[in-house]
Amino acid sequence: MITTKGVGEPVAGSSLSKKLEPGRTKATMVGIKLQKNQFDKKRVDPEYLMLILEGPDLGAGFEGFLIDKDSPEKGAHKGQVAWVKASEWAFSDGTTKTGVEIKKDNEILRYLKHICQQTDCMKWFDAQDGKHETIQSFVEQMDKDKPFAGKEINVVIAGRQYKDKKDYMQWDLHLPKFIGKSIPLEDASVPDADSKLIVFNKALHVKELAPVASFGNDTDAAPVTKKEDSFDLD
Numbered sequence: 001m002i003t004t005k006g007v008g009e010p011v012a013g014s015s016l017s018k019k020l021e022p023g024r025t026k027a028t029m030v031g032i033k034l035q036k037n038q039f040d041k042k043r044v045d046p047e048y049l050m051l052i053l054e055g056p057d058l059g060a061g062f063e064g065f066l067i068d069k070d071s072p073e074k075g076a077h078k079g080q081v082a083w084v085k086a087s088e089w090a091f092s093d094g095t096t097k098t099g100v101e102i103k104k105d106n107e108i109l110r111y112l113k114h115i116c117q118q119t120d121c122m123k124w125f126d127a128q129d130g131k132h133e134t135i136q137s138f139v140e141q142m143d144k145d146k147p148f149a150g151k152e153i154n155v156v157i158a159g160r161q162y163k164d165k166k167d168y169m170q171w172d173l174h175l176p177k178f179i180g181k182s183i184p185l186e187d188a189s190v191p192d193a194d195s196k197l198i199v200f201n202k203a204l205h206v207k208e209l210a211p212v213a214s215f216g217n218d219t220d221a222a223p224v225t226k227k228e229d230s231f232d233l234d
Helices: 104-118 120-125 135-145
Strands: 021-038 044-054 081-085 091-095 152-161 169-174 185-186
Touching: 021 104, 021 135, 044 104, 081 152, 091 104, 104 120, 104 135, 104 185
Parallel strands: 081 169
Antiparallel strands: 021 044, 021 152, 044 081, 044 091, 152 169, 152 185
């Protein structure tokens, strides 16, 4: 029998996804990696710069991913998390249509400098001068030292929706490209009047899969979402 006695209040955050989704949010960086694009065979050694972001603390009712799935005693993330590409397209060496030579290492380094400028860790960035033979080594050191830890940023996240091998809806997330003086991530302490953060525009920044009609009249059914049970920082 269903009883109405002892029924509590709704738990804040209990129905929220554990993963960040497209939109504007406040976040902190918890890691940074280089990830090879294995599907691009046309360009030379293309790599994504991956930012691992954690959103705002959602309170005691939110159950986030474990910080370390092999060490539950470390607790769980207090906010939503996600791997987000710094750019929709992987970084690689090449030449533009106008003949300008592009160097992958330089482009990644410029992005790392921007991150450090917005997370108040330029002293760490400058201290790396001459210490690394490769950009891989530079990024690995940044991920190890985490000079950006705890520094809040405002960030605009774009994304492309897709279905994984198990037919679940997922998001391939990336930051929008720089537009003029507008930037995709910014020190959260910058006043709104002085902000250069890109304005989130769903029409421009989100690519959703067309909904599939289900049986009967239930044509507005939401897509199936993958059960979220793990999140790996490595």
